[in-house]
Amino acid sequence: MASKRPAKYDILFEPIQVGPKVMKNRFHQSPHCIGAGSDKPGFQAAHRGVKAEGGWGAINTEYCSIHPESDDTHRVSARIWDEGDVRNLRAMTDEIHKHGALAGVEMWYGSSHAPCMETRCTPRGASQYASEFETLTYCHEMDHDDIRQVQQYYVDAALRSRDAGFDIVNVYGGHAYLPVQFLSPYHNKRTDSYGGSFENRARFWVETLEQVKNAVGNDCAVASRFAIDSLYGTAGVEVEVDGIKFIQLADDLVDIWDIKIGDIAEWGEDAGPSRFYRQGHQIPWQKFVKQHSKKAVLGVGRFTDAEKMAEVIRNGELDIISCARPSISDPFLPQKIEEGRIDDVRTCIGCNVCISRWEIGGPPMICTQNATAGEEYRRGWHPEKFEPAKSDDTILVVGAGPSGSEAARVLMERGYVVHLADSSEKIGGHINAVATLPGLGEWGYHRDYREVQLDKLVKRNRDSQLALGGQALSADDVLAYGADKVIIATGSFWNGDGTNSLTHDPIPGIDSARPDHATPEQILGGTKELGKKVTILNSDPYFMGPSLAELLAARGHEVTVIDGVGFGNYMHFTLEAPNMHRRLHELHVNVIGDTWVSKVEDGRIQTYNIWGDGSRREYRGPGVIPREENRTYEWHDYDSLVLVTGRSSHDGLFRELKARRDEFAKNDIKGVYVIGDAWAPKIMADATFDGHRIAREIEEANPQLPIAYKREASVWGAAYLPDGEFRQEWRV
Structure with missing residues (x-):
């Protein structure tokens, strides 16, 4: 379809030179995880390829491990360890190139944030400490021999990436991974030539960029993802201190700066959920880079609106608009802007469910807006194409x-x-x-x-x-x-009798027909008046309980939460939890955890600690529980009781x-x-x-049940690769 875009969006479609390559427009799909890695090449190629078809100028892998020392299992990352990975990832680059887009790889060495559960390797890092993100993960503190060896890992990975068909190699220094760990005094406690002064802390990253540039710079654009402010104040990297100094120091070594903020422990400050952050929320930090760099600058920020995208480029704040979640929600976002079909864009809602599925460790990634995300290969679904009806039903x-x-x-x-x-x-x-x-x-x-x-x-x-x-x-x-x-x-509806996931039964005395008991629907529908002192019973792990607690506390109610499942636990996976808990703290919401309810009487509720029945168990015969009687019962007063206990169809x-x-x-x-x-x-x-x-699948014999999807699996007795060629090239 011919372009019908308004002239004000022309700037988004201007080509841009990045090293030896040319991006056809200013739309960049930033590295993001989908659960494909290198082991599901069909999934990886199909998901990225449909974005190239949809008009994105450059499309990246997720974070791509450069060596078995950087293994993030249980999560799924891409890997560029050996020729098998080269072959599998070439399926992705070939698919991207069919549509005239560039393919990028984000080369990742996680250091202390790489748990290595599958490989059982030990990661290396600037200084030794326990990861603030992983559990019981320590790195080995590098000596100078280690530094040379890990830098060679980057070079080898860049060469393999070039051979896999990648146009852009990105030395990943975001989210508190290895290069920025060396730069940041929060992670780098060294006293040798790689620690202490800014120049020393920058040395590892500068040397690595030099070596990667020398290895592949004539064939590939060299990018570096940089968390330009770790949001730790003077304890870490600050944009107007070490951030800008590093841009000035390393500007000649890159073709593209990929700018973000934050760390990994709270990476929701980068992939900000819409609950807390609007589009472009990182611009106050990102805008400094263009003032000090001669190179192309791209940045993320959940850009969903063509007006905002064009504005930040016209204002000289960014050169390239980089999107992860908006590209998942609508792979054809650039084409729809190009064709003047703004109202056809599936706007990302910022719920971060895509991130949650990866954080849990279960592929594929999913999307609330775009049901075809993750299903492009295994179910053959296309976000914009549909098989014509097969009947007149x-x-x-x-x-x-x-x-x-x-x-x-x-x-x-x-x-x-x-x-x-x-x-x-x-x-x-x-x-x-x-x-x-x-x-x-x-x-x-x-x-x-x-x-x-x-x-x-x-x-x-x-x-x-x-x-x-x-x-x-x-x-x-x-x-x-x-x-x-x-x-x-x-x-479905919220249970009005207290039926819950802990006891699987109603709670005696609870009835949403009472004037002082209310379900979420009754509150949001405005059909119940609540008293001053509100108690929320919560056995749902997602957003409803915390959201109602915030709503009611902001209205002036005194809010207490009785929770038996971990208040807002799923919100850790959507990256909403840290700021959600901060918000509830600001509002003085009292959360009583590990507690549930035995019964309710007028104006009061009897609770018990769910672990109060003793650690020892023994057989006591039929009709007798095998643990001690729980004696932790307490009464709490309330004016109104809010029931977030569970749902029913x-x-x-x-x-x-x-x-x-x-x-x-x-x-x-x-x-x-x-x-x-x-x-x-x-x-x-x-x-x-x-x-x-x-x-x-409405024409199937029984549409109620899904038809089988295509699985990418290694079959016992079959070669790892179709022709049996697999060479182990770990350099340990």
Whole structure:
């Protein structure tokens, strides 16, 4: 499609020289983890390749280990250790080059932050200390022989990267990894020629850049990712002190500066969740680099808006816009800007669920907005292309939340006639309420994208319709509706009786029908007045409990949390936890952990310590628990009780329809299916995936169950590589 972009965005599409290479535009997909590494070359190539197709000028690997001493297992990194990795990563570079984009590799040596659980190697570092990020991980303090050897690892990795087809080699000095550890006095306690003064602390990094430049600089652009401010004050690197001095010192050794802030222990200060940070939040630090460098400068900051992207380049703050999460949410973001289709962009909501899946250690990476992320190879899904409908079936989708709206969107994209019915007047389901919680306004982009697309699709196919704001459909209504297939996406609800993950039972005395007991829906819907002294019962590990605690405390309530599962534990994976806990501390929220509830009476709640039943157990016969009686019971007073104890599927309609399946044939119904929270409560990304999947597979014999996906696996007895060539090249 020809360019229809406004002239103000032209600057984003100007080519830029980076060493011996030319980027075709200013869009750079920064290194980010997807769970593919080097062992799933199909996944790696397909995911990166679709971004090249979508218009990104340069696309990078995730952090790519240069040697077995830098092993991050249980997490999944790429590796460039040997010829097998070269061959596997070439699949990625070949796919990127098909679309005229550059391929970049982020060369990583993690030092003390590399736990080496698989390789069982010992990492080396500037000084010996326990990692502030990993558990029980120490590095070996380098002597000068060690320094020479590790620098050679970088050179060898750069040469292998060139052979794998990479155009840009990035010496990774961000997130408190080895080069910036040498520079930072927080990590570097040496007293030799590699410690003490700025010039000494900079020496390792400068020498490494020199050696990499000499090895591959004629063939590849040399970049260096630099955490220009560790946010530790004088204890670490500060942008206007050592940060700028290093830029001036090493400027002639790089072709591109890749600028970020923060460390690894709280790397949410870099990959800032939208709960706390807007797009471009790193510019106050990044903007100093252009004032002191003659080279191209790129920077991340979850840039989602073309206006902001063009602004920071016009202002001379950056030369290149680097994105990780926005490129996951919409791999075709550059092309859509180029074509003037801004309203078709799937805007990243900044929930960091993509990061959470990698942090847990489980591939593939997922995305709340883009259900095809991570599925490009194994399921063959493309974010912008859909197989045409294979039948004339009409489809009724009941429920317009994340799952139902996505199912309806994809079905309409495929050409099906779809009616999307919901008693609410707006699509979005529970997101309409969640987006009103403190800091979560951008989560509403999930709803907004589907609302815009569904409106367009309905106009394109007049037989489809959005049936919003009417009476909720009954089983009789569905049976008589006239649809060939029915998808139930009626969501879930918070338990009003205290049923929870610890006891799997209701809590005696709890009833959300009482005026002083409230579920999250009742609070966000404004149907319950709360007293001054609020107690939140929490056995859900994600965002609802902390968000309600912040909301109510900010409104002036005295908030106490009774928590039995780790308050906001999942938010450690989304990088929200540190600042969330700081915020609750600021608001004087009292969190009582390792505690649960035995019963509730008027105005008071009986709690117990969940570990109060003794460490010894013995067989005591039937009907007698094998531990001591818990004697830690205490009473606490409250004015209002908020129930964040667990969720249940709103599946009554589906179950009634299933019980009446003998009526399907006479009503010409071929099948009734259930998706999203109505099948089982889940995070929004998985509910969206459910809707997307069933829409892709609606013609299968039983769309309720996913079809098999393609697995990349080593099969016992088969060669590691297709022709059996595998040479071990560890230099230990």
